Amino acid sequence: MCCSVSCLHCCVLVAVVVVVLLVVVVTVVMVEVVVVIIVVVVIVVAENGRSISGSSRGRRNGNSIIGSSSSCSGSTSSSTSSRVVVVVVVVVVEEIVVVIVAHIVVESPAADVFQQELKEPQGTFRGLETDFPCLARVKDSGPEPAYQNVTTGYKTFRSDKPFRLKLNNGVLPQLDVAYETWGELNKEGSNAIIVLAGMSASSHARSSVDNMRPGWWERFVGPGCAVDTNKFFVICPNSLGGCYGTSGPSSINELTGKPYGTTFPIVTVEDITNSMFQLLDHLGIEKLYGAVGSSLGGMLSLQSAASFPDRVGRLISISSCAQSHPSSIAMRYLQRKCIMVDPNWNKGHYYNLAYPKVGMKLAREIATLTYRSGPEWGMRFGRGRINDEESVSLCPTFLIESYLEHQGESFSTIYDPNSLLYLSKAMDMYDIGEGFDSLEDGLSRIKCPVMVVGVQTDVLFPIWQQRELAKALQDSGNNQVTFYELNSIYGHDTFLLDLNGVGAAVKGFLETEQRNVGIISKHRLKQQQKQTQSTACPLN
Numbered sequence: 001m002c003c004s005v006s007c008l009h010c011c012v013l014v015a016v017v018v019v020v021l022l023v024v025v026v027t028v029v030m031v032e033v034v035v036v037i038i039v040v041v042v043i044v045v046a047e048n049g050r051s052i053s054g055s056s057r058g059r060r061n062g063n064s065i066i067g068s069s070s071s072c073s074g075s076t077s078s079s080t081s082s083r084v085v086v087v088v089v090v091v092v093v094e095e096i097v098v099v100i101v102a103h104i105v106v107e108s109p110a111a112d113v114f115q116q117e118l119k120e121p122q123g124t125f126r127g128l129e130t131d132f133p134c135l136a137r138v139k140d141s142g143p144e145p146a147y148q149n150v151t152t153g154y155k156t157f158r159s160d161k162p163f164r165l166k167l168n169n170g171v172l173p174q175l176d177v178a179y180e181t182w183g184e185l186n187k188e189g190s191n192a193i194i195v196l197a198g199m200s201a202s203s204h205a206r207s208s209v210d211n212m213r214p215g216w217w218e219r220f221v222g223p224g225c226a227v228d229t230n231k232f233f234v235i236c237p238n239s240l241g242g243c244y245g246t247s248g249p250s251s252i253n254e255l256t257g258k259p260y261g262t263t264f265p266i267v268t269v270e271d272i273t274n275s276m277f278q279l280l281d282h283l284g285i286e287k288l289y290g291a292v293g294s295s296l297g298g299m300l301s302l303q304s305a306a307s308f309p310d311r312v313g314r315l316i317s318i319s320s321c322a323q324s325h326p327s328s329i330a331m332r333y334l335q336r337k338c339i340m341v342d343p344n345w346n347k348g349h350y351y352n353l354a355y356p357k358v359g360m361k362l363a364r365e366i367a368t369l370t371y372r373s374g375p376e377w378g379m380r381f382g383r384g385r386i387n388d389e390e391s392v393s394l395c396p397t398f399l400i401e402s403y404l405e406h407q408g409e410s411f412s413t414i415y416d417p418n419s420l421l422y423l424s425k426a427m428d429m430y431d432i433g434e435g436f437d438s439l440e441d442g443l444s445r446i447k448c449p450v451m452v453v454g455v456q457t458d459v460l461f462p463i464w465q466q467r468e469l470a471k472a473l474q475d476s477g478n479n480q481v482t483f484y485e486l487n488s489i490y491g492h493d494t495f496l497l498d499l500n501g502v503g504a505a506v507k508g509f510l511e512t513e514q515r516n517v518g519i520i521s522k523h524r525l526k527q528q529q530k531q532t533q534s535t536a537c538p539l540n
């Protein structure tokens, strides 16, 4: 403990109290000693006086008196000693009590402060504290996506046919795909929209009677919302390789009776797309009205239209790409590395053993850097400190630090680290031009109207990449490409948070007959925002 400038007054007060107590203790001890000496001397002198006068009377009055004097002299001496003993005992007990009290005062933390201050005046450097009481102390001051560990409330499609994957001759003896639906499929089966999630999300896009908790797109999907469940039958599947009900590394391998861990086959965006179309087959949906996806989901929507051009009516890709850029791969590589160097990761076999929490937490902190933006943090936290009163140490000082720590902590135990490895790898590997002469050739398989939405503050899928995607789609021969550039502050996570921008664009594109619109004007987005705001779906 040390006195900082801010608590100088408290130090002075503590010092005064300690000095006064010490003076009182020393004075009491000294007085007690003097008193005991005086009392003993008085008793001894008084008794001696009585004994002297008694013996002179005995000598005058004969034997009887001598005999009486003799017996009397013995009783006086013993009573004197016992009085002295009683006085000494009482005083010694008192002294002990006083010494104990003095000891408590001198050893108290308050006295420690004082002694330290006496030895080392204000401002003396004594070395940093090394106990690092770093705690996640974040003020909940901004919007966050609703991610949950979803274990119930979804349906599961199971295929018992072997599911073949693109790489390494991978095969799964059976396939599970978890999914949730909202709205009604019409008689023609023509109003189905598949909503494709980002990496961390589950099938729980919106609350339902089976799971009342808010979904990750709660305000975007629903009656009157951007994806209007009064008009559309909405399906949200969990991705292959994930951990919320669909086959993934935490699933049990029926051959061994144990979780696959890293024996699970490598997964690609094409594989995830194929698994989702098996689900659509199972649901009897021949052709989707639309595929709407963000981030990994945007890759899936592009791939759906490329792999199954006759089965996708229109597609939306938000903050995504058709070919992962080295800068995004680098950001995901670091996250994977954090997990894989955690000794508890144990080459992916940690189920029922120690959990690689440290690596997972750090991975999510890095991921958060790529999901949000400097402008948002500037507005939300500025250079605000966690505790203005606290002296500066190597622990987090600024609110942004404790925000990252909080994000890492809260996500680290609701998502399977192996799923993060598999799905982030799938994103790295994505290249719609692979096997074709160019990206445009790969994109030319997409025949339906496309809307590309990008965000100016996205560092993971930067806005220039979105412009390039829209242009490459046009250059591939598609003359039904719409491009929106949003200036939201929420970076890559804008698709989860900005209902006015993203919601309006999505609703407009889904509910407008598609023509050869080319690059859409800002004027049209404003019109669509007004349209969206006038609907029953609650905005912000």
Ligand SMILES: N[C@@H](CCO)C(=O)O
Binding pocket: 145, 197, 198, 199, 200, 201, 294, 295, 296, 371, 492, 493
């Ligand atoms: N915050 C999102 C961003 C990537 O889509 C996630 O964690 O999945």
